[in-house]
Amino acid sequence: MSLEQLNMYCTLKLAELKExxxxxxxxxxxxxxxxxxxxxxxxxxxxxEDENFGPRYFLASDExxxxxxNSNSYLGLALHPKVMAAEEExxxxxxxxxxxxxxxxxxxxxxVELEKHLAxxxxxxxxxxxxxxxxxxxxxxxxLIDEHxxxxxxxxxxxxxxxxxxxxxxxxxxxxxHLDMTELERILSTYAYGKNAAGEPEIKRVxxxxxxxxxxxxxxxxxxxxxxxxxKYEQDFADGIITIADxxxxxxxxxxxxxxxxxxxxxxxxxxxxxxxKALGVNGGYVVxxxxxxxxxxxxxxxxxxxxxITPSEALAAIxxxxxxESKEGLERLARLRELTVHFENGLTELGFExxxxxxxxxxxxxxxxxxxxxxxxxxxxxxILATGLNYPIVPKGDEEIRFQINANHTTGDIxxxxxxxxxxxxxxxxxx
Numbered sequence: 001m002s003l004e005q006l007n008m009y010c011t012l013k014l015a016e017l018k019e020x021x022x023x024x025x026x027x028x029x030x031x032x033x034x035x036x037x038x039x040x041x042x043x044x045x046x047x048x049e050d051e052n053f054g055p056r057y058f059l060a061s062d063e064x065x066x067x068x069x070n071s072n073s074y075l076g077l078a079l080h081p082k083v084m085a086a087e088e089e090x091x092x093x094x095x096x097x098x099x100x101x102x103x104x105x106x107x108x109x110x111x112v113e114l115e116k117h118l119a120x121x122x123x124x125x126x127x128x129x130x131x132x133x134x135x136x137x138x139x140x141x142x143x144l145i146d147e148h149x150x151x152x153x154x155x156x157x158x159x160x161x162x163x164x165x166x167x168x169x170x171x172x173x174x175x176x177x178h179l180d181m182t183e184l185e186r187i188l189s190t191y192a193y194g195k196n197a198a199g200e201p202e203i204k205r206v207x208x209x210x211x212x213x214x215x216x217x218x219x220x221x222x223x224x225x226x227x228x229x230x231x232k233y234e235q236d237f238a239d240g241i242i243t244i245a246d247x248x249x250x251x252x253x254x255x256x257x258x259x260x261x262x263x264x265x266x267x268x269x270x271x272x273x274x275x276x277x278k279a280l281g282v283n284g285g286y287v288v289x290x291x292x293x294x295x296x297x298x299x300x301x302x303x304x305x306x307x308x309x310i311t312p313s314e315a316l317a318a319i320x321x322x323x324x325x326e327s328k329e330g331l332e333r334l335a336r337l338r339e340l341t342v343h344f345e346n347g348l349t350e351l352g353f354e355x356x357x358x359x360x361x362x363x364x365x366x367x368x369x370x371x372x373x374x375x376x377x378x379x380x381x382x383x384x385i386l387a388t389g390l391n392y393p394i395v396p397k398g399d400e401e402i403r404f405q406i407n408a409n410h411t412t413g414d415i416x417x418x419x420x421x422x423x424x425x426x427x428x429x430x431x432x433x
Contacts, residue, residue: 021370021391028386029060035079039409042081042329044336052413055079057386067414069380069404070388074253074361075333076409077281077321086320087282090313097311102298106308110315117322118286122259122272126294129315131307133248133275133285134160139303140273140287141207142168143296144242148204152187154178154221156214158246171203181225184208188229192236205239206230212247212261212274213254216395216403218362220254221245223267243269252279253361258325258334264359276310280321284310333408337361340406340415347419361406364390365422366399373400376425383421 017023034056038045045051056065077083090110100106111129119127130136141164145151150172151165165173172191176183191203208230210221227243234241247260251274255263258279262268271293276284287297298304310318324330341361348355354366367373370391377389380402388403395401404418 021374022393030057031060032058033079034058034065039076039079040081044332044408045411051411053417054409054411054414064384066384066386067418068386069418070386071405071407072249072278073281073409074279074337074405074407075258075281075321075325075330076407077279077324079409080281080321080324082324083281083317083320087313087317090311090316094312096313098308100308101306102309103305108312108315110312110319111309114315114319115286117319119288121322121326122262122288123268124272124288124290126291127286127288128294128298128304129276129309130285130287130304131310132277132283133246133273135303135307136273136275136285136287137161137246138164138167139301140244140271140297141165141209143301144205144207145170146205147171148202148239150174150191150203150206152176152184152206152208154210154214156216157209157211158215158248161209161211161246170207178214179219179222181222181229184226185229185232188233188236188241192233204237206233206237206241207244208241209244209246211249212245212251213249213360213362215249215362216390216399216401217356217364218249218358218360219356220250220261220264220358220360222265223261223269224265227267227269242271244271244273245269246273248273248275248278248285249360249362251275252325253334253337254359256334258330276314276318276321280318280325282310282318282321283314284318336408337406340408340410340412343412344404344406344415344419347415348422351419351423353422363404363406365402365404367401368398370400373402376402379425380421385418385421 014023036054038050039055057068058065094108098106098108115127115129119125130139137160145168149170151170152174153161153165155175155178174187176187208226210226213220223245230241230243245261250260252258254260257263271287271289273287276282276286338359341363344363345355345357348365356364367376373389373391377387380387390403391400
């Protein structure tokens with residue numbers, strides 16, 4: 001009987017989601033991928049013929065070939081033969097899973113080597129890996145927040161940051177308008193030297209946290225402004241101001257050598273969080289920081305202590321991805337990513353569509369209407385293109401968009417085909433831009 005009541009509740013909530021256009025619906029199941037020879041060989045296109053088309057994806061629901069425009073595998077490394085070979089070799093040596101959490105018997109040599117590599121890659125003393133970037137954020141913030149902590153967060157921070165703050169119960173929480181440095185400074189100055197009724201400092205520690213790249217828009221946090229503002233006020237709090245960035249969409253896509261928003265802005269935060277599951281093409285999340293911070297998190301962070309790590313084979317695959325990124329090939333893939341992004345952004349602008357200009361391969365087509373977004377997604381699907389429509393509450397009302405994501409395995413032919421399909425979309429009014 002209880003389940004019957006729950007079924008009714010869930011059915012009602014699903015209907016509400018559908019009515020306001022927020023229901024994601026049935027998932028599209030990828031059943032097969034076909035690769036051109038240059039992708040199989042771990043190369044980039046070298047001829048006009050190679051530029052005709054890249055990988056194509058087939059769904060379990062039909063036999064049509066689809067162009068994938070909503071993948072986070074920005075560098076194309078998930079399909080790289082060296083990365084796949086590293087993971088396959090890892091399975092042969094270590095099996096398919098760790099079988100335990102890290103502090104029992106779940107730490108394998110590839111985990112240790114990957115953490116050393118990540119720390120060195122980001123110029124930090126220490127690193128630790130989690131099962132995902134989401135769990136990394138959820139596992140870190142509650143460990144650093146107590147009843148004397150003020151948390152200051154960008155308005156458009158990722159859902160994992162929002163939920164981690166909710167889980168933490170800080171003394172105070174403040175949200176500043178997206179990328180508004182004047183408001184950030186106003187918040188910090190307001191709380192400086194704040195006392196409670198007993199005359200004691202009400203706020204002893206401040207955490208200022210931001211996305212590096214904002215995943216829905218592709219714009220980046222001005223770390224070169226955020227860090228100096230925080231340094232200006234850190235002496236006003238007993239435990240200082242800790243700067244934290246989740247750069248999951250930045251690492252492997254942004255900066256001259258792919259080290260993310262820190263490299264792009266030439267500035268470093270105190271604690272950097274990122275993922276292995278996007279540009280590096282594998283799975284898992286990680287954090288880099290000072291040795292005392294990492295040692296402390298290993299002891300008390302529940303998402304680390306009580307959850308299995310990524311597999312040893314995934315760790316080996318991630319090491320292979322990092323080695324590619326740090327090589328000449330990595331620089332070539334980054335350059336290609338930038339070239340394709342510029343080509344697509346210019347094409348959108350020439351067609352009269354609204355976008356948010358930027359160097360990051362997340363390229364939104366801003367629609368600003370839920371119904372139009374749904375129509376455009378269906379139109380793209382009918383024309384063999386897989387893309388993601390973002391409606392409220394995922395994005396604020398009026399910011400509805402199609403989020404396109406460029407990757408290094410796309411070709412100019414792929415981008416030109418997408419632009420040609422968009423050009424012929426009959427229902428969209430370009431007067432919006």
